[in-house]
Amino acid sequence: MKYLSTLLIACVAQVAFAQKMAVTVNPATAQLFEESIPVKNGKKVNVTTGSMGILAVLKGYATQGYSYAELKKKGGESFTITLEKLAPLPSGYTSKKLELKKITDATGKVEKPDRMGLYGVTIKGTELNSTPFTSAITQSFIEYGYKMDETGGVFETKEKGSADVAIAAELIYFSKDRRGDGFQVSIIVEWSIYSYAEKKVIGKITTAGYSDTAETQFNPELVSAFKDASLGLEGNSEFQKLVKK
Numbered sequence: 001m002k003y004l005s006t007l008l009i010a011c012v013a014q015v016a017f018a019q020k021m022a023v024t025v026n027p028a029t030a031q032l033f034e035e036s037i038p039v040k041n042g043k044k045v046n047v048t049t050g051s052m053g054i055l056a057v058l059k060g061y062a063t064q065g066y067s068y069a070e071l072k073k074k075g076g077e078s079f080t081i082t083l084e085k086l087a088p089l090p091s092g093y094t095s096k097k098l099e100l101k102k103i104t105d106a107t108g109k110v111e112k113p114d115r116m117g118l119y120g121v122t123i124k125g126t127e128l129n130s131t132p133f134t135s136a137i138t139q140s141f142i143e144y145g146y147k148m149d150e151t152g153g154v155f156e157t158k159e160k161g162s163a164d165v166a167i168a169a170e171l172i173y174f175s176k177d178r179r180g181d182g183f184q185v186s187i188i189v190e191w192s193i194y195s196y197a198e199k200k201v202i203g204k205i206t207t208a209g210y211s212d213t214a215e216t217q218f219n220p221e222l223v224s225a226f227k228d229a230s231l232g233l234e235g236n237s238e239f240q241k242l243v244k245k
Contacts, residue, residue: 020044021071022078023054030058030083033210036177036184047072053173055186056081057210062232065188065208067173086235089145094245096164099149100138101194103128103169103226110174110222126219128171136223137169137230144234146243165243166194167233169226172206176221182214183221189229193242203242207232 022044025032032039033055045054050069057063061083071079089095105111105128114125127133141148149163173188186208193203209229215221233239 019047019072021047021076023071023081024078025056025081025083027058027061027083030056030061030081032056032081033184033186035175036186036210036212037179045071053175053186053188054081055188055208055210056083058083061085062235063208063210063228064232065173065186065210067188084236086231087237087240088235089240093145093240095146095240095243096245097147097149097162098141098165098167098243099163100134100141101166101168103133103137103171105171105174107171107174110171124217124219126222132219132223133226136227140227140230141234144231146234164196164245166196168192168194169229173208176218180214182212182216183218184210184212185218185221185225186210187222187225187229189226191233191239193239203238205233205236205239207236 022042023032024042028041032041032043034043034045035052039054043054045052045068047068050067050072053065053067055063055065062085064081064083066081110126111128112125138148138150168191170190170192171187172190173186175186177184188206188208190204190206192201193205194200195202207229209225209227209232211221211224211228213221213224215224
């Protein structure tokens with residue numbers, strides 16, 4: 001009898017500790033991804049697993065996501081991720097000259113050196129401040145219509161080239177899965193916008209990125225996820241106002 005009572009108390013405590021939250025998305029046509037795996041709208045998640053996260057993706061909208069640690073702070077039994085449409089640059093818009101200054105991996109899960117695998121095969125590492133990543137992000141801004149300084153940035157020791165504004169990207173959430181032949185990658189990025197004229201950070205904006213292009217190599221899939229996260233910043237009306245010339 002004592003054993004059954006103890007077991008019952010343990011079960012009740014476990015249920016209470018789980019702290020489930022139902023996550024929905026607006027518009028309802030968007031797709032939710034938990035740890036890069038597609039899940040149904042209204043997915044009940046365990047917010048006590050703080051390192052995990054969930055993203056909402058819909059073409060034409062900025063991808064948005066939250067770690068479960070963030071959702072736990074919000075509290076409640078349900079939460080709706082509301083996606084914002086990507087805002088095109090207004091007619092006649094001219095931006096200040098921007099430069100990508102640095103990409104930081106705050107998760108500690110992504111950046112890795114090259115290493116030796118089975119049978120002496122070299123496994124390619126991941127360096128976020130390498131050309132495939134920095135060039136892809138810079139080009140994404142240019143294609144959206146922003147002016148970018150491609151001569152400065154992360155490879156320069158000088159504080160400023162011809163740029164007016166520096167952008168730094170901090171990776172604060174990452175997950176990957178491998179279904180089929182390729183990788184699926186989810187990221188959340190906090191962008192810091194620094195004004196050289198004001199000598200301070202003038203804004204911080206968080207976006208998310210998801211990629212599933214059937215790429216069999218990890219790094220190109222991660223690059224694609226960063227481009228998606230970049231698109232969310234480029235199409236953000238607040239950001240557009242901050243860097244308007």
